[in-house]
Amino acid sequence: MNTQASRIVVRLLVLIVAAVVWLATGRQVSLAQSTTAPSQPAAKRLSRSERLRDWLEAVERHEPGIVDQSIGVFDSWRPDDFQYLAIDLNTLVLLIEDPGLRTFFFKSGSRSRQIVYNGSDLKTMLALAMTARNRIGEDTTIPPEQRLQKNRNRVLERAAIFHTDVALDALLGGRSNVRAPLGLQSFTLLLPDGRPQGMTVDVGHWELARSILDKVSPAPARHEFVRGWYIATAAYLEGLGQLVPAHFDRGLHWFPDDAELLFFAGCLHESLAETRIQEAMQSAAIPSDVKFDVSSRRAELRAAESLFRKAVNARPDLVEARIRLGRVLSLRGEHAEAETLLRPAVEDARDPPLAYLAHLFLASEVEARGDSGLARDLYAKAAALYPNAQSPRLALSALEARAGNEAGALRAMAGVLALPGDQRIDPWWTYHQGQGRNAPLQLKAVYQSFLEEERR
Amino acid sequence: MTLRMAATAAALSCATLAASPQTPTFSSRLEAVRVDVLVTEDGRPVRGLQPADFDIRDEGVPQTVDLVSFEQIPLNVVLAFDVSDSVSGDRLEHLRAAGRAVLARLAASDQAGLVSFNNAVEVRANLTARAKDVMAALDVVHPFGETALVDGSYTAMVLAQSGGNGVRRGLVIVFTDGADTISWLTPERVLDASRRSDAVVYGVIVRSRSKASFLHELSERTGGGIVEIESTKDLADRFVAVLDEFRQRYLVSYTPRGVASRGWHRLDVRIKGRKVTVKARAGYLSGS
Numbered sequence: 221m222n223t224q225a226s227r228i229v230v231r232l233l234v235l236i237v238a239a240v241v242w243l244a245t246g247r248q249v250s251l252a253q254s255t256t257a258p259s260q261p262a263a264k265r266l267s268r269s270e271r272l273r274d275w276l277e278a279v280e281r282h283e284p285g286i287v288d289q290s291i292g293v294f295d296s297w298r299p300d301d302f303q304y305l306a307i308d309l310n311t312l313v314l315l316i317e318d319p320g321l322r323t324f325f326f327k328s329g330s331r332s333r334q335i336v337y338n339g340s341d342l343k344t345m346l347a348l349a350m351t352a353r354n355r356i357g358e359d360t361t362i363p364p365e366q367r368l369q370k371n372r373n374r375v376l377e378r379a380a381i382f383h384t385d386v387a388l389d390a391l392l393g394g395r396s397n398v399r400a401p402l403g404l405q406s407f408t409l410l411l412p413d414g415r416p417q418g419m420t421v422d423v424g425h426w427e428l429a430r431s432i433l434d435k436v437s438p439a440p441a442r443h444e445f446v447r448g449w450y451i452a453t454a455a456y457l458e459g460l461g462q463l464v465p466a467h468f469d470r471g472l473h474w475f476p477d478d479a480e481l482l483f484f485a486g487c488l489h490e491s492l493a494e495t496r497i498q499e500a501m502q503s504a505a506i507p508s509d510v511k512f513d514v515s516s517r518r519a520e521l522r523a524a525e526s527l528f529r530k531a532v533n534a535r536p537d538l539v540e541a542r543i544r545l546g547r548v549l550s551l552r553g554e555h556a557e558a559e560t561l562l563r564p565a566v567e568d569a570r571d572p573p574l575a576y577l578a579h580l581f582l583a584s585e586v587e588a589r590g591d592s593g594l595a596r597d598l599y600a601k602a603a604a605l606y607p608n609a610q611s612p613r614l615a616l617s618a619l620e621a622r623a624g625n626e627a628g629a630l631r632a633m634a635g636v637l638a639l640p641g642d643q644r645i646d647p648w649w650t651y652h653q654g655q656g657r658n659a660p661l662q663l664k665a666v667y668q669s670f671l672e673e674e675r676r
Numbered sequence: 677m678t679l680r681m682a683a684t685a686a687a688l689s690c691a692t693l694a695a696s697p698q699t700p701t702f703s704s705r706l707e708a709v710r711v712d713v714l715v716t717e718d719g720r721p722v723r724g725l726q727p728a729d730f731d732i733r734d735e736g737v738p739q740t741v742d743l744v745s746f747e748q749i750p751l752n753v754v755l756a757f758d759v760s761d762s763v764s765g766d767r768l769e770h771l772r773a774a775g776r777a778v779l780a781r782l783a784a785s786d787q788a789g790l791v792s793f794n795n796a797v798e799v800r801a802n803l804t805a806r807a808k809d810v811m812a813a814l815d816v817v818h819p820f821g822e823t824a825l826v827d828g829s830y831t832a833m834v835l836a837q838s839g840g841n842g843v844r845r846g847l848v849i850v851f852t853d854g855a856d857t858i859s860w861l862t863p864e865r866v867l868d869a870s871r872r873s874d875a876v877v878y879g880v881i882v883r884s885r886s887k888a889s890f891l892h893e894l895s896e897r898t899g900g901g902i903v904e905i906e907s908t909k910d911l912a913d914r915f916v917a918v919l920d921e922f923r924q925r926y927l928v929s930y931t932p933r934g935v936a937s938r939g940w941h942r943l944d945v946r947i948k949g950r951k952v953t954v955k956a957r958a959g960y961l962s963g964s
Contacts, residue, residue, distance in 0.1 A: 413761045413822050414857040415884065496857045580860070610797055611860035614827055618861055621834060621869040624963075629869075630838045634799070637831060641796030641821075648860050649795045649822075 269337070269344035271301055272308045276348055279375070279382045284667035287389050294386065294423070302423055306431065307335055308345065309379070313435050315349035316372045373436045377445050377670055380429040384453060384663075387425035391460055407510050414496035416504035426453075430470050441474040445670060450475065452662035454484035459656020463491055465513040479535035486527035486541065487655045490548055493520035494652070524548045539568045540655065543578045550585055559585045566598075573647035573654060576605045580612060580648065592619055609646035610636050708742075709734070709932055709962075712845060712876050712899055713945055714925045714955040721924035722952055730928055733944040737934040745927040750785040752803055752844045753778065753919070754875075755810075756832035758852035760794040760823040767882075768819055770908035771851060775814045777912040778849065778919050779807040787844070789835050790814060793828025794821035795858050803839030825852050826859035826890055829877065830866045833898075836875035846875030847922045848900075849915060850891060853882035853908075863890040867897060871940065871961040876900045876925075878918045882908060899957035938963030 266274065278293035294302075307326045314321055322342075324335045337345065352375045353368065362370065406424035410417045433446050440446040450471035457464050468485040475481050491497065492514050501514050514520070528545035531538055542565045549558035562582040569575040583598035596619055603612040613633040620628035636644070647654060711732065715722040727741040755775050757763075763771060779788055788810045790801040800813040829850050836846030856863075867890075870877070878900040879891035895902050901921070903914050928945070935941060945956040 413854060415762060415854055496855065499855060610827070614797070614830065614861050617834060618830065618865050618869050621830075621872060622865075624872055624961075626834070626837050629834045633831065633834070637797055637799045639798075641794065641798055644796050646795070649858060 267341055267344075268301075268304045268308055269341035269348075271297070272305065272312065273344060273348055275305060276312075276352075276375075279379045282378070282382045282385065284378075284381045284671060285385065285664060287385070287393070290382070291386050291389055302428075306428065309432065310435075311335060311337075312345060312349055312352070313372060313376070315346055316353045316375070317368065319346060319349060319353065369437050373443070373445075374674060376432050376436050378674075380432045380449060381667060381670065383425040383429040383432065384449070387429070388456065390422065390425070391462070407512075409500070409504055409506070409512060411496065411500050411504075414500060416500045419506070419510075426457075426464065426467060429453075430467070434470075439474075445666065445673075447475055447478060447481075448662075448666040448669070451478070451480045451484070452659060452666045454481060455656040455659035455662050457656070458484060458487055458491075459653050459659045461653050463488055463497070465492075477530075477534055479531045479538055479541070482527050482531035482534065483538060483541045483544075484655065486524045486531060486544060486548075487652075489520045489524035489527060490544060491652045493517045493524060493551070521548055521552050525552060539565055539570075539578075540574055543569065543574060543581065544655075546578075546585075547581050550581065555585055555588060559589075572605055573650075573657075576602050576609070576647050577651065577654075579605070580615070583612075583615065587615075587619065592623070595619060606645055606647065608636060608639060608644045609648070610644060611646055611648045613637070708929055709941075709960060710843070710874060711928045711930075711943060711945060711956050711960075712874075712925050713928050714899070714921065715947055715952050716955075717950075717952045721921070722947070722950075723924075725926060725947065727928075729947055729950075730926075731946040731948050732928065732930055734930075734932050734941050735935045736942070736944070739930040739933060741928055741930050743929040746925075747923055749843060749845045749927050750783065750787070751922070752787050752789070752836045752839060752846045752875075753782060754789045754791060754803070754832040754836040754846070754848045755814075756791040756793065756828050756848055756850040757817065758794070758823055758825065758828070758850075758854070759792045759817050759819045760821055760854065760857075761819060762853055763819045767853065767908045768817070770911040772814050772817070774851070774908075774911040774915040776811055778915045779810055781916060781919055782807055787839055789832075789839070791828055791832045791835060792817050793824045793831075794819065795824060796821075797824055797827045797831045799831065799835060803835060822858040823852065823854050823856055824859040825850075825854075825856040826861050826863055826866050828859075829891065829894060830861050830869065833866075833870060833873050833875045833877065837873060843927075845922075845925075845927060846873070847919070848875050848877045848898075849880060849918055850877060850894075851880045851911075852891065854884060856890060863893070866890075867893060870894060870897050871959065873898065876922065876957075878903065878922070880905065880911070880914055880918070882906075897958055899955055901955070932962075 274293055278290035282288060282290040310326050311324045314324060324337075325332050326335050353371055355371050355374070406422050406427060408420045408422065410420065429449075433440055433443075433449065436443050436446060450467075454468060454471060457467060465488065468481070468488050471481045472478075472485055495517075497514065498517050501512065506512065515523070525545065525548045528541050528548060531541040532545055535541070542561050546558045546562040546565060549555075549561065559582065562578060562585060566575070566578045566582050569578045579598050579602035583595045583602065586598065587595035596616060599612040599615045599619070603609065603616070606612075610633070613636045617629045617632035620626075620632055713730070715725060723746065725744060725746070727744045730741045730744065732739045732741055755778065757771055757775070759768075775790070782788055784805065787803040787805050788801070788807055789799070789803040790810050790813045792798050792800055800817070801810040804810065829848070832848045832850065833846075836848050875898060877891075877895045877898045879895045880903045881891060883904050883906055892902055894900075901918075903918065905911070905914060932941070940959055940961050942959045943956060945954050947954060
């Protein structure tokens with residue numbers, strides 16, 4: 221069985237040319253479902269506590285980062301079952317904390333409602349809670365309160381990992397989720413090559429994972445696993461061209477000063493400002509009760525600038541944030557500051573793709589203010605970093621063309637443009653996904669650290 | 677717009693002026709300006725116009741037209757095809773057929789080239805008089821990826837100006853079914869570069885929700901046109917119509933007088949004493 225880490229590499233290469241916007245809204249709307257629910261077996265339907273038990277067993281069985289059989293637990297689920305899962309998971313967490321509890325409330329949005337279980341369901345759920353509660357009960361070196369918290373958080377983290385892997389499997393393997401329940405719908409606007417090609421509706425596994433991590437104690441903001449999870453999944457989603465504002469909103473809610481999250485959120489808004497996204501939002505046929513969280517180009521660029529600035533202030537060594545801030549400033553017409561930022565970034569960028577992009581962006585700035593000589597030099601340096609990349613060659617050619625040098629214009633680009641497209645590597649082509657290049661490793665590290673902690 | 681080939685002897689220029697309109701020879705002198713002009717009346721090309729019929733104003737200053745050619749100057753035709761992900765199946769077959777239809781109608785003295793673009797811009801055939809080579813290049817195009825429309829259009833413009841001895845007219849036919857999604861070059865920079873180009877750009881666009889404003893502007897500035905289509909079924913006819921229209925354009929030459937030698941020159945082209953439709957580029961850039 222393949223690991224997610226090895227599979228994403230393949231998918232990244234495919235998706236660099238097919239941007240997909242995934243905007244999870246989770247709104248309660250009615251919309252034609254993209255997939256049909258699998259037919260229910262003739263066998264009797266499981267009770268909700270039995271489904272919770274199956275789910276918990278799958279969570280415990282699941283090997284983080286692996287597409288294993290446990291992921292198939294949802295195959296026979298009906299849409300409503302996911303709704304019950306969200307509710308019953310909440311109950312389970314309450315019971316882990318206080319097994320004597322008999323009155324349960326579930327809060328959804330601003331509404332809170334009481335949940336009543338029959339005796340059989342309650343008994344099963346209590347048994348599940350006790351098992352989870354006592355998992356490391358024998359370790360007397362840990363104070364009881366801390367032990368309880370650890371047990372509770374372990375289940376939640378494992379569950380979040382499980383839903384992350386289910387969501388990634390659907391993304392990477394193209395698996396369609398079962399029909400989505402109201403309230404847990406995730407709407408995906410497909411935009412291959414910038415063309416709106418319909419929407420799909422799936423179960424919001426990312427939403428489930430986020431809501432599960434909201435429950436860790438003492439508070440998600442003080443939890444290193446949650447921070448690492450948000451950073452790694454942000455990188456993963458962006459690396460796959462999935463633009464999910466809700467994911468970043470939640471991450472920044474818990475970690476408003478985290479430089480890496482600020483950086484990824486800045487990248488998200490930079491992408492949302494792109495013409496193809498802006499035009500698609502104007503032209504796509506979107507039901508009136510579904511709202512994608514995309515503002516105007518100007519507002520998105522402003523948001524990106526603000527987030528990148530915060531990221532750079534928090535971590536001045538984050539060269540990638542400085543480069544992107546420089547680009548966004550340029551797009552906003554702040555050319556002098558853009559150049560000031562990009563000049564040192566050209567020297568500081570050690571990673572070849574970053575150095576390449578820094579050279580390109582700085583070259584474009586100096587070209588715009590009329591310094592063709594320096595622009596030529598910078599484009600040439602970018603071309604030297606990636607000899608088969610077309611962008612600096614075209615830029616050099618256009619410099620010659622504008623100077624009236626027709627022969628030079630042709631010469632500057634001829635060599636590279638004669639190469640077959642599949643022999644080219646141009647980091648500009650993956651600019652809007654490139655920030656996620658280390659995502660598989662990042663997520664693997666988060667999972668690894670969870671497993672080490674779990675084994676203790 | 678201005679001829680930037682190596683200057684040739686003044687004697688050639690004199691000989692040019694003596695030549696008959698039926699066998700024109702255009703000057704390669706640095707100062708000469710050529711303008712591709714389409715003159716139509718009720719949608720039909722107007723034939724038989726002579727230099728004296730043209731009223732050309734360079735920055736508002738009336739110019740003396742030296743020479744007018746109609747259908748005699750060999751062409752550099754560059755096909756610039758969007759081969760992104762969406763151009764597959766029937767659409768790709770229609771595109772290949774349209775390319776072949778244009779190539780089949782070229783004269784022996786004409787040249788053709790092929791540029792394809794998705795993420796990558798590829799010069800699949802440099803300008804050549806061997807149309808078969810270009811047709812063969814068409815056959816190996818496989819669609820995938822995004823749309824570098826701006827990069828591809830720029831490349832085609834440069835290529836159209838590149839090949840052949842003597843004066844040639846550059847025609848670029850850009851086909852796309854979507855808006856740009858990945859180019860490095862910005863529309864502004866390519867439009868700026870087009871001010872120095874003699875190539876005329878026609879855009880053939882499959883109508884979609886995306887705006888193709890760049891291609892509209894590029895064709896407008898180069899004096900070309902836009903053909904918007906609902907389906908690619910009749911693409912070959914559309915391409916051939918573009919070629920035919922281009923062939924029926926006049927190539928008008930004059931030596932600028934009374935205007936600055938450098939910078940942007942606004943052009944205004946009319947036909948004296950006739951209410952006809954005139955399409956020509958908006959101006960040209962001279963000097964470095």
